[in-house]
Amino acid sequence: MIRVRFAPSPTGMFHVGGARTALFNWALxxxxxxVFVLRIEDTDASRNQPEWTEGIISALAWIGINGTNPVFEGPYFQSTFEPQHREAVAKLLADGRAYFCDCTREDLVARTGSEHKGYDGHCRERGLSAGAVRFRTPDEGVTVVDDIIRGRVEFPNDAQEDFVIARTDxxxxxxxxNAVDDITQNITHVVRGEEHLGNAxxxxMLWPALGATTPVWAHLPVIVNEQRKKLSKRRDKVALESYRDEGYLAEAMVNYLMLLGWGPGGDREIMPWAEMMPLFSLENVNSASAFFDEKKLRAFNGEYIRALPLEIFEERCLPYLDPSWDAELFxxxxxxxxxxxxxxxxxxxNVDFLFLDEPVFDEASWDKAMKKNPVEILTGYLSALEVVNWDPESLKDALLKVGEELGMGLSKAQAPVRVAITGRTVxxxxxESIEVLGRAKSVERVRAALAKLGA
RNA sequence: GGCCCGUUGGUCCAGUGGUGAGGACGCCUGACUCUCAAUCAGGAGGCCACCGGUUCGAAUCCGGUACGGGCUGCCA
Known part of the structure; x- marks a missing residue:
């Protein structure tokens, strides 16, 4: 049975890259x-706050990865397994696979003359009984990571330093x-970002040393920004929550994210999870980095919004409207x-003009619309508004007539009226907007615009 | 610097030795039209990074180069 895991460290926000990784694992x-195991890697106290963890769980739930599904297992907290980790270190030490080291970073740099040379094995045979613990790596040959996505990746052992597995404390x-937890949780497939290839x-080496056989590895391509750099929270909009808050639908987000590094084939990209999920396979994951294209996400989101039943659409809009605004009018x-x-x-x-006492005018729109005969149009339409039948057709005919008298088409004539009524050019x-606004308010707005024009 | 990964139109993916390299987003044009969308109909845009090799035949296999990226912490 396949057991995958998603192992985020709790930071302030949930990264879209993490969301994709989680989705791929979830599909599998x-x-x-x-089983999909959620394991919070909270061993670094500096980045560990309870609310961060809640953020992860709610973000996952938002994209459909939730604890009520029997496939879901966890969350586990890495910190609770520290005894096992220490035990593993002790075993490696006892087996001679690891040794103590008391070199400081400065010592090492002084010895090797470089920041990036890696550890030189100084303490290998010193028989120390305290200090940091380093894993003894082979000096020759190659270490192979058999990766489903990348194939056979070879790492020369002479470039592999004896890495630290436990701090001095x-x-x-x-x-x-990470390895110990994956082993004890019987993880069969480790699917994570490419930045972990080196850790693989x-x-x-660690898995067999701990008596386990290696899992299936799959390292996903990195998601990049337009500069082709890995998405970072410092310079890029990476928080899943920010997209959610802006009004992206989870379905659209999930759909789009699944297409980063993978595709269902065929000529259809808009596809619900239920259809997409069974099609997913690690073998077909692309190995090149993928640009996170918010424009395409927007297009997808538009598709999903339009597909919403009207009542649901209205409901989903509510959080973006003032609570005091009349829902029936909306x-x-x-x-x-x-x-x-x-x-x-x-x-x-799009709708604020209906509820505000005065529309939101922006100067550019106003200037643009009030170029050609604004006073004539507004004056003419004002008298029509006071008597015309209150339905869109009549309202339109009335403006049409006003325009004709000035030798203007509806397209031109509507501009000043639109800005007067809604404050915007688009x-x-x-x-229909005027109809819903009502006669009194409409008249009032056209008068106000006229006043503003000094007429 | 060292190690590793990658390279199909602007972008995301199909295509994994065999007729004119497909789809999606974006872009452009037209229709519709009160603005903007939506919708419909068209269109532009790729010598499949480059060079060499294997082969009757390569985007597809191999090697090199260039460019891009990742890792290189007693962080995760």
């Missing part, structure tokens, strides 16, 4: 009736703890907005 577990380090070379324009917003948060700028269909 779900399609095979296996006895606490275990990542490479060791070390762990390929319902009247929601269908007009649904095809127009690629992310939910943009609902606000938005929902105008006459």
């Amino acid at each position: 577990a779900e399609q095979s009736g296996g 006895g606490s275990p380090l990542y490479v060791l703890a 070379a070390k762990q390929v 319902s009247k324009v929601a269908p007009l907005a649904q095809t127009r917003i690629p992310v939910l948060s943009e609902i606000r700028q 938005g929902l269909p105008l006459f």
